[in-house]
Amino acid sequence: MHNKQNKGYVEKEYDNDIIIYIEDTFKALADAIVPWTPTLGKIFGVIQSYGAQALYTDEYTIYSLNYFEIPLALPTAQMLDVAASELMNLSQNKQYQNDRIYPMEGSFAFLLPKDRFRAITLLEDLNINLTQLPMPYKNNPGLVLSMTSALNRFVTMGYYSEWWAYGTTRLDSPNKRQLEAFPISWEQVDYPGPSYGYKVFRGYLINEFTD
Amino acid sequence: MNNNVDVIVIGAGGGGPVIAKELAEKDIKVLLLEAGPWYGNKNWPNPNENKGGVSSTSDDDLSIELLRKQFTDLEEDMNDVITGKFRWGPANRNESPWDINTPQKGFAWQNSGIGGTTLHYFANSPRAYPEAVNGVWPISYDELIPYYEKVEATLPVSPAPSTPKEELFYYGAKKAGWNEIDTLNVREPGYRPQPAAILPPDPRINEPGFNLAENPVGCTLRGHCINGCNVGLTVEGVAKRSTLVSYIPLALKTGNVEIMPNTFVTKVLTQETPNNGLQAVGVRFRNTWTGEVGEAHSKVVIMAAGAIETPRLWLNSMLPKNPWVGKGLINHWFDCLAGIYEEEDLIRVLGVSDIKPYVGQNAAARFDYPGLGVIQIFGVSPGLYSSMLYSTSGKGYHFLSEKHYQTPWDMEGMIVGEQLKEFMRYYPRTLAVLIFTDDEVNINNGVTLDPKIKDENGFIPVVRYYPSKKDKEKRDKLAIIAADIFRKSGAKLVIRSNWPPGIFIHAQCTMRMGYVTDNNCEALQVKRLYIADNSVQFNGLGGPNPTLTTQALATRSAEKIINKYF
Ligand SMILES: Cc1cc2nc3c(=O)[nH]c(=O)nc-3n(C[C@H](O)[C@H](O)[C@H](O)COP(=O)(O)OP(=O)(O)OC[C@H]3O[C@@H](n4cnc5c(N)ncnc54)[C@H](O)[C@@H]3O)c2cc1C
Ligand code: SF4
Numbered sequence: 001m002h003n004k005q006n007k008g009y010v011e012k013e014y015d016n017d018i019i020i021y022i023e024d025t026f027k028a029l030a031d032a033i034v035p036w037t038p039t040l041g042k043i044f045g046v047i048q049s050y051g052a053q054a055l056y057t058d059e060y061t062i063y064s065l066n067y068f069e070i071p072l073a074l075p076t077a078q079m080l081d082v083a084a085s086e087l088m089n090l091s092q093n094k095q096y097q098n099d100r101i102y103p104m105e106g107s108f109a110f111l112l113p114k115d116r117f118r119a120i121t122l123l124e125d126l127n128i129n130l131t132q133l134p135m136p137y138k139n140n141p142g143l144v145l146s147m148t149s150a151l152n153r154f155v156t157m158g159y160y161s162e163w164w165a166y167g168t169t170r171l172d173s174p175n176k177r178q179l180e181a182f183p184i185s186w187e188q189v190d191y192p193g194p195s196y197g198y199k200v201f202r203g204y205l206i207n208e209f210t211d
Numbered sequence: 212m213n214n215n216v217d218v219i220v221i222g223a224g225g226g227g228p229v230i231a232k233e234l235a236e237k238d239i240k241v242l243l244l245e246a247g248p249w250y251g252n253k254n255w256p257n258p259n260e261n262k263g264g265v266s267s268t269s270d271d272d273l274s275i276e277l278l279r280k281q282f283t284d285l286e287e288d289m290n291d292v293i294t295g296k297f298r299w300g301p302a303n304r305n306e307s308p309w310d311i312n313t314p315q316k317g318f319a320w321q322n323s324g325i326g327g328t329t330l331h332y333f334a335n336s337p338r339a340y341p342e343a344v345n346g347v348w349p350i351s352y353d354e355l356i357p358y359y360e361k362v363e364a365t366l367p368v369s370p371a372p373s374t375p376k377e378e379l380f381y382y383g384a385k386k387a388g389w390n391e392i393d394t395l396n397v398r399e400p401g402y403r404p405q406p407a408a409i410l411p412p413d414p415r416i417n418e419p420g421f422n423l424a425e426n427p428v429g430c431t432l433r434g435h436c437i438n439g440c441n442v443g444l445t446v447e448g449v450a451k452r453s454t455l456v457s458y459i460p461l462a463l464k465t466g467n468v469e470i471m472p473n474t475f476v477t478k479v480l481t482q483e484t485p486n487n488g489l490q491a492v493g494v495r496f497r498n499t500w501t502g503e504v505g506e507a508h509s510k511v512v513i514m515a516a517g518a519i520e521t522p523r524l525w526l527n528s529m530l531p532k533n534p535w536v537g538k539g540l541i542n543h544w545f546d547c548l549a550g551i552y553e554e555e556d557l558i559r560v561l562g563v564s565d566i567k568p569y570v571g572q573n574a575a576a577r578f579d580y581p582g583l584g585v586i587q588i589f590g591v592s593p594g595l596y597s598s599m600l601y602s603t604s605g606k607g608y609h610f611l612s613e614k615h616y617q618t619p620w621d622m623e624g625m626i627v628g629e630q631l632k633e634f635m636r637y638y639p640r641t642l643a644v645l646i647f648t649d650d651e652v653n654i655n656n657g658v659t660l661d662p663k664i665k666d667e668n669g670f671i672p673v674v675r676y677y678p679s680k681k682d683k684e685k686r687d688k689l690a691i692i693a694a695d696i697f698r699k700s701g702a703k704l705v706i707r708s709n710w711p712p713g714i715f716i717h718a719q720c721t722m723r724m725g726y727v728t729d730n731n732c733e734a735l736q737v738k739r740l741y742i743a744d745n746s747v748q749f750n751g752l753g754g755p756n757p758t759l760t761t762q763a764l765a766t767r768s769a770e771k772i773i774n775k776y777f
Contacts, residue, residue, distance in 0.1 A: 033602075033627045040632060048632065067293045069307045069666070117608045117627060124316070124607060142314020149316035149711060152602035152625055160635065161287035161594030174294045174304040175260050179285075189638040191569060191593050194284035197423035197431025197442070198570045201416045202373040205381055205404045205576075206393040209370060 009063045009171045011071055018074065024109045025077035026058040032113035033155040050184050052159050056170065060158030061151075063171060075134040076147060077108070082132050083119040084108040123148040160185045162193075212266055212507070213469055216242040217777065219494055219509040221476045221524070224327015225758045226744040226765045227515030228458035229362070233769030235467035239777055242469050242507055243462070244496055246516075246668075247323025248302030249472040250330075250439075250455065251278030251446050258472075259296065259304045262500035266471040270463040273446040282439035286592045289438040290331060297322045297331045297439070301499040302473050311519060312661050312673040316605055317713025319674055321517055325472055326455030328517065329758065331437045333574040333589070334408040334451045336368045336759040340581040341396050343649070343753030349725040352396075358763035359395070363406075365461070366452045368759070371407040374432055374571030375561050379552075379642055380588045382560055383700025384578055387692075392579070397755075400580040405587065406759075408452035409436070409572055410443075436573040437591050473499045475668050479512055479528040481737060489531065491740035497667065511739045511776055515765070518718035518746040519672050522658045525722070527669035531736040535726035537658035541751035543584070543647035543717040544678045544686055546710045548620065548693045549600050550702030552640045560701060565639035568596060574645070578696070583685045584649040584754030586693045588642060597635055600643055601626040605711030619694035620707040634706070642697070646689045647717060649754040650682040657721050678712050719757050722746035724764075731771035732764060739776065743768055 010019045030052035041049030052058065065073040084107035108119060122128050123144055130139050137144050157163075163170060167180030186193060218234055220227045223245035231241045249255050253272045254264030258281070281296070283289060289296050293308055299321050300308035311319045321328045338359050344352040362368075371377070384402035385391070392401035410429040415421045423431050430450040431442050440451035447460035462468045478495040493508035514521045522537035530536075554564040568590030577587040590596070602625055606612060609624035626634055634641070656677060660670040678686075690707055697705045722742050724732060732747050734740040743765040745757050752760055 034631060035628055037629050037632055040629065040636075044636065048636065051632075064291075064293045067307055069310060113628065114610070117611060121607050121611060142312065145316045146313050146318060146713070149603070150318065152627070153598040156597040156602045156631070157287065157291065157594045159594075160597045161291075161592070162285045163287045163594075174288070174291075175257075177288070185635075186593065188632070189593050189635045191638065194435065195433050197416070197427075197433045198374070198567075199417045199421070199423070200374045200432060200567075200570055201412055202375065202378055204370055204372055205377070205391065206370050208393075209395045209403075209406060210393050211395060 009059060009066065010073065011066060022062060022073050022077050023058060025080055026061045026073070027053055028109035028116060029080065029151060030057040030061060030155050032116045033152060034159045035113065047184060047187050052155060055159055055164040055184060057155055057158040059171065060163050061154045064154055070136060072147070075137055078134045079123065079137050079144070080108040080119065083122045083128055084111055086122055086128050087111070087115060087119045120148055120151065160189065212471065213240070213242060216240045216507070216509050218511045218513060219244065219507055220513045220515055220743070221494065222246070222327060222514070222516035222520070222744060223325045223454065223459065223470065224515065224517055224744065225329050225454060226761045227327070227513070228454040228462055229762045229765040230513055230515065230743040230769050231468055232458045232462035232465070233766055234772065235462050235465035237773050237777070238467060239773070240467050242471070242509065244474045244476055244494065245325050245470065245472045246475040246499065247325070247472060249325040250281045250296070251275065253277065255472070258302055262473065266469050268463065268469045270447070270460050273460060275443060275446050278446055278449070279441045282441040284435045284438050286438055286594045290595060292318065292320065297324070299323055303500065309668070310664070310666060310671045312664070312671055313713050313715070314673065314675065315713040316711035317715065319519060319715040319718065321519065325459060325470065326453040329453040330439060330455060332453065332758065333436050333572070334453070335405050335574050335577070335587065335756045336363070336366065336408045337406050337577070337755040338395050339755055339760050340579070340753030341398060342581050343750060348749040349730045355763055358766045359759065361766055362759060362762045366408040366457050368406050368408050369411055370404040371409065371572055371575035372412055372430070372432070373404070373575070375563055376566040376568060376571060376588060376590055376642055377404070377576040378561055379557070379566055379700050380576045380696065383696040386699035387696050389578065397579045397581060402576065402578045405575045405577050407572060407575065408457070410450045430572060432571045434569040434571055434573060434590065434592070437595065475499055476516070476524060477527065477668050479514070479524060479530060479740065480506065481530065487738045489736065490738040502667070511741065511772055513741045513743050515742070515744040517744050518721045519658055519674055519715070521742060521744055521746045522721045523660065523669070523672040526660045533727055533736060535654070535723055537721050538654045538656070539652040539720045539723050539726070540657040540674070540676050540718060541650055541652060541720040542676045542712065542715055543751055543754060544650050544682055544712050545714055545716060546646040546686055546690055547600050547603070547643060547708040548646070548690060548697065549641050549643045549706045550697030550700070551634065551637045551704040552642070552701055553703050554640065556701035556703070557640060566642060567639050568641060568643065578692070579755070580689065580692070581753055582649065584689050585647040586644050586689055588644050590643060593635065593638055596638065596643065597631070600706070600708055601631055601634060603714070604709050606709040619691050620705040623707045623709050626706065642702070644693050646686060646693060647754045647756070648682055648686040648689065650751055651679050652720055652750055653679060674715060676712050676715070717757050719745040719748045719751060724749045732768040741768055741772060
């Protein structure tokens with residue numbers, strides 16, 4: 001598929017291991033929300049197997065988070081990790097995911113997909129010691145709530161919109177992107193993409209309003 | 212730029228262009244300042260890439276060719292809340308969006324740009340419920356009617372056409388026992404087509420020889436209302452009537468209006484006068500490309516920056532204290548529900564095997580219930596659809612929630628994993644509705660300034676909203692009605708998103724008439740300062756979408772301003 005891009009969308013000054021850490025965390029998030037689904041693929045055709053990782057939805061999420069005045073991808077990843085550790089402390093996680101090796105510490109990425117949502121739920125319920133969070137989330141329940149409630153939207157907007165199809169231009173400035181493909185996600189949901197219109201006019205329930 | 216005009220209007224969204232046009236038609240010189248970019252104007256051929264011109268004063272500057280290039284129908288390009296063309300941020304998309312602090316689950320969905328939030332609104336243009344105004348507002352419903360009529364004729368507004376998804380909804384509503392209604396002044400519950408500020412489709416649209424690509428006049432049912440709409444032969448002929456294509460061209464035609472995009476007003480300037488006390492005399496503003504600061508002066512200043520930014524600007528301008536400035540926020544506490552249908556059931560009801568939510572206007576059928584609020588169908592492209600239906604909830608993840616006793620819906624909360632993909636596979640057979648609650652004004656809800664965080668435009672706004680117990684009851688009742696309509700029309704699976712209260716789409720009432728302004732929308736404490744956006748509304752109208760009422764009030768205020776000051 002597409003070539004990997006430079007890592008500028010993560011943050012130019014980060015060391016490689018921090019970059020990998022951020023990427024793994026958001027892969028784990030995106031992958032949990034829109035997973036690789038071989039079962040659907042078997043029944044409905046291989047196109048239905050692809051998930052968020054194949055469509056680089058993790059990159060979209062990181063790119064979006066780092067577009068704010070203060071880049072938010074790293075602190076958000078760290079926040080997810082604090083929640084994951086808390087989940088493990090509470091022994092609420094069902095099991096570790098052992099079949100994946102993540103090069104950096106990053107307990108969120110180690111969790112099973114279902115437990116990742118349990119960790120996010122701790123944040124959504126503010127069931128977490130807010131002093132442990134990195135800035136700007138530290139002692140900032142409002143920001144914790146508004147950001148965690150946005151994470152799912154980021155992932156599905158990235159996945160089901162045209163973003164992946166920007167291909168090699170996807171991480172360029174928004175003005176410079178070009179569609180290079182037809183989005184896999186659109187094929188999955190049977191969306192034909194923009195059209196000039198549809199000949200499906202069925203008249204009017206009423207022709208005119210009265211007063 | 213002419214920096215000594217009769218009237219300055221701040222903000223070119225739902226309200227600002229209306230009052231600008233009404234005043235300019237009476238030969239008053241108007242300067243309209245807008246924080247965001249201008250699409251479809253020759254002075255800004257690349258509005259997101261470089262600063263382009265300074266202002267525009269003529270409708271000759273408008274270009275449908277540019278608009279077609281710029282409104283790409285791609286939902287991420289147009290509607291991404293962070294980098295999209297329709298976001299709350301500067302024209303330069305390489306820069307960050309502007310910050311609005313919403314310290315709870317949720318976000319504020321508004322746009323900058325000529326057209327403001329109407330750039331992506333659905334153009335649903337219902338009137339308030341009479342019972343929410345009469346005996347409640349400081350003015351009567353009858354007083355509003357002539358102004359409603361004028362706006363309805365100008366936009367213009369007419370009943371929305373049906374495609375399969377509307378027919379399915381009407382079928383379900385009828386089977387559920389509700390009446391069809393056909394009135395603009397809704398006093399009883401019932402279902403009806405959306406009063407739509409969208410030019411009706413060409414009656415020949417279904418004919419095999421009719422060429423949709425050749426820019427026909429009127430709606431082509433292509434379902435990109437939320438992504439802007441660029442269907443039309445000219446800018447002023449575009450099907451969906453955002454103020455960008457309706458009131459702005461009319462304002463320019465008068466020859467009395469100068470419009471400056473990329474211009475953020477950071478302060479309302481006032482002067483103490485011996486006879487009239489404090490009065491507005493002009494504004495200070497900042498160019499969003501260059502950072503250059505300037506001032507302009509006028510006899511009257513009109514704030515139309517929206518229900519969040521108008522109180523923010525008041526507070527940042529250090530205008531007099533008033534306990535209601537920024538307060539009383541109405542939000543219509545939204546919710547979403549979806550119904551998923553089987554092919555055979557759709558064939559039985561409609562004769563076709565799917566409804567294709569991306570076909571037809573984005574929200575063309577509605578159900579009104581005075582005393583409770585509104586249910587209206589919506590169908591948009593898949594990124595927005597999945598984020599609104601399955602990724603937004605105040606109830607957490609469906610799979611983690613405890614099983615409740617019998618609910619009218621099968622599932623509640625966010626949908627993730629394989630189940631999400633399965634549901635999205637049913638996208639062409641999914642009908643969705645939005646709920647708007649008739650919520651109560653509460654002085655504890657609203658906009659304040661962040662005490663610490665400032666951006667280049669001043670201290671940023673903090674928006675808080677918590678519904679009352681009664682609001683919750685009303686919203687739940689609407690959700691039950693919606694679920695019943697789904698079932699009656701044959702839905703096999705009904706999902707309730709249960710949105711958190713903090714999603715701001717219909718923000719209103721933060722500068723309420725009678726509390727912050729007088730009955731003519733002039734600020735009580737600052738003479739010659741008027742308000743012409745959603746913030747001046749007295750309450751949530753009973754639930755109906757707010758823009759038409761804002762536009763009617765703006766039309767009325769123009770008359771009052773002329774009578775008093777010109
Ligand atoms: C997805 C969506 C769909 C919607 N659909 C509908 C619908 O179908 N029907 C309906 O009635 N309503 C709808 N709404 C709501 C509708 O968009 C608003 O009611 C309407 O736009 C409000 O008008 P306004 O003038 O108050 O604010 P806005 O339209 O937001 O306009 C304010 C303008 O002021 C500018 N501005 C702000 N601050 C400054 C400043 N300091 N200096 C200069 N300029 C400034 C902004 O950039 C903006 O252009 C929808 C909203 C959303 C998000
Ligand atoms: S459906 Fe919406 S976008 Fe499409 S032509 Fe009609 S108004 Fe325009």
